[in-house]
Amino acid sequence: MTFLTLSHLEKSFGPTRVVKDFNLTVEQGEFISLLGPSGCGKTTVLRMVAGFETPSSGVIAIDGADMVRLRPNARNIGMVFQAYALFPNLTVAQNVGFGLKVKGTPAKEIAGRVEEMLDLIGLPDLGGRYPFQLSGGQQQRVALARALAPRPRVLLLDEPLSALDAKIRVSLRNEIRAIQRRLGITTIFVTHDQEEALSMSDRIVVMHQGVADQVGTPFEIYNTPATRFVAGFVGTLNTIEAEVKDGATGRVALAGTEVVLHRPLSGDRVTLGLRPEAVRLGQGACELGLSGKITEVDFLGSVIRLRADLGGQSLAFDTFNAAHSVPPRVGETVVLGLNAADLMVIGA
């Protein structure tokens, strides 16, 4: 059942339309990521849900109730900020209990809930410390506990991992997801990091220039991108120009070889997308074998990323590292195997 509805949401700052006709329905307990580059409008959408920005038009409803005219402090929506935003004058326990104190909750109940929240984030002994005495990761955990303590209806996470170093980011994102699953709280997570969005979300909204380009599961977003932007923004994608030979059957000429895509195509030329991991070194059991010259070899540890030239078109592909097998050298001619089913037709 739909819990949070964003319908025809628009936001303009002066003459600039930052969010354009944004639509989204979120189920209760769902974890949704708003993914996109800086300036795409994802934070503005989040801030409109929180009540910090007023939509130029459109509807924001939680459980059927309109939120647009409600002040931020009356929405019962928890928010975690990129810069932690812990109150420097309050201890960790006082920070976590702040929302409950504002609500007028009895002190005994606050103490119990604070203890519960500190246990949840794995910092049960740090209640007496001040924010400046904590690391970045600990501060963000406390910010999460503070947002969850008053039992909000929706949790908003505004790039909460951006200020942390890589290792802590990975561990904290797993923790956040585990806590969200345990509490079953409806969550909207804003990020520009595709890996975070892919690993944490039930569904992802890919935003581009104020518009939701595609909404789907991480699997759908990665494997069947709806637009050229989504295809390029999420993951690494090779784009290859092919000549359409027969639009009805989807027969195209690709690097001197004819491939049938089994879908109707229009026009003389088509742009095809291919993920690096869909290309094999050597034809093996693949349908197609294309000959190319290696132009780049990047050793990344467990994976080796190579780039080959296929008749003027550049194609990146990955191969796993194996201690006994030497990767091809730059200038070497190799056969690259791929399957027609892995070729995506890239739309506008």
Add this chain to the structure above:
Amino acid sequence: MKRAAAWAILLLGMAYFILPLIGMVEFSLSMKRGIYSLEAYRVVLADPRFRETFTFSVVMALLTIVVGMAIVVPTAFWVRLKMPGLRPYVEFVTLLPLVIPAIVIVFGYIRLYNTSSALPLTGTIFGTNLLLVFGYVTLSLPYMYRAVDTGLRTIDVATLTEAAQSLGAGWVTILARVILPNVLVSVLSGAFVTFAIVMGEFTMAALLNRPAFGPYLQLMGANRAYEPFALATIAFVITWACMGLIQLVTRFSKHDKAAR
């Protein structure tokens, strides 16, 4: 050589400031011929007018701080949060008391609020005292506003406000429990400077005919030899005590030790 020159300049500067102070204190202790004594201080402290005017000025200073902070803290907060474009203009307005002499302000007050005006504040003692407090608030505005604004600059006002709002806090709670405690050191700095200014202020109190410490200092200076120097020393000690308190408050602010 450079080091020696620096020391020489420093010592010269110190002598320029400290020698007159030594002279003042030395003279205040010389009331009895041939020996140093606290006689001038005893005479001053025994004077009922000293206690009366000193108490009056302390009360006025405290009221000025309360009224001033009640105006300045929400204003500076709001300007920083919602109207950052207005900051230069607000700063300009707060700096005006530095270029407009107190005598101009007080004559303006007298003209606007005299007994034949629509709001005859000067007609009663309470009204005149109220006018004096507002005058003092105006005089201390440059110091108060700058202190509070500097304090607000050290915290992320917008994010802290939004964090508090998302936790259900209204504006009063945000100001009282989030913003004010985090700029308390700055607020107290402004308060102590205000206290020092009000304790020595002469023009407004004299022209509004109120029994403040400033006019009393002037009166003593015109009629006595040693007592004015004792009073000046007392006023000087009060000022420096205020400065010391600013340092003390900064040092003992627990949550303020974070690297910013």
